[in-house]
Amino acid sequence: MIRLDRLEYHIREELNKIAPRVLVVLHPLKVVITNLESGSVLDLDAKKWPDAQADDTSAFYKVGVPFSNVVYIEHSDFRMKDSKNYYGLAPGRYAFPIKCTDVILADDKETMLEIRAEYDPSKKSKPKGVLHWVAEPSPGSDPLKVEVRLFDKLFNSENPAELDDWLTDLNPNSKVVLHAAYAVPSLRNAAVGDTFQFERLGYFSVAKDSSAEKLVFKRTVTLKDTYGKDGK
Structure with missing residues (x-):
């Protein structure tokens, strides 16, 4: 028997070398940047690899990452109340520092429908954190919609065979299916078996x-590395 975290450590080590980086938002929250011209779409350069050299054209996507006045971030990257140890709603990796100016709520006064924000055109403000995002590829058009299956360990304990009733140890979240995640346009031509690192989310492959x-x-494995930290 081998520890699961040891197996996952070596999977991450391999995929980190071969899986190009892309932006995908699993639980989209709409953000409207009010001081960016409506209808304008910027095509920003995006690296497949973090350490790619500027003169290596093969390390960049031919179709860059679109950035417009409507972007989508993860729901978990926004809070109604800020705090010193919270780093949400900051700049996009390839774009601008932004700040929240308003929140549009549903009739229940709790469900967040839309965030209004402004960007710093001078980029002089120091960002508190880094977010990933997916933008409208053209005015009024939704980003590429994909299904994402989040697989996790099947059992909660390391060795369910040691338990009297192993069925009680099943992880209810071992498979979670998200039907409306948003992805950047470069994933449109992804083929079965292709592997990617969804930035800040984990390593994924195209299902059969x-x-x-x-x-x-x-999802093959998350980005969290527990085995590598303790060296066991």
Whole structure:
């Protein structure tokens, strides 16, 4: 028997070398940047690898990352109340520092429908943290919608065989399916078996039942590295 975190450590070590980076938002929250011209779309350079050299054209996506006045961030990257140890709603990796100016709530006064924000055109303000995001590729058009399957360990304990009733140890969140995640346009032509690092989220591959009409990605492993930290 081998410890699961040891196996995952070596999987991360390999995928970190071969999996290009892309931006995907699993739980989209709409952000409207009010001081960016409506309808304008910037095509920003995006590296496949963090340490890519500027003169290596193969290390950049031919179709860059779009940035417009409507972007989507993770719901978990926004809070109604700020705190010193919270680093949400900061700049996009390839774009501008932004700050929240207003929150649009549903009739229940709790559900967040939309965030209003302004960006710092001079980029002089120091960002508190880094977010990933996906933008509208053109005015009024939704980003590329994909299905994402989040796989986790099947059992909560390390060795369920030691338990009297192993069925009680099943992890209820061992598979979570998200039907409306948003992805950057470069993933549109992803083929079955292709692997990617979804920035800040983990390593994913294209599922066997994926198609051009319905792209499906399954998580291989998260970015969290517990085995590597204790060296066991």
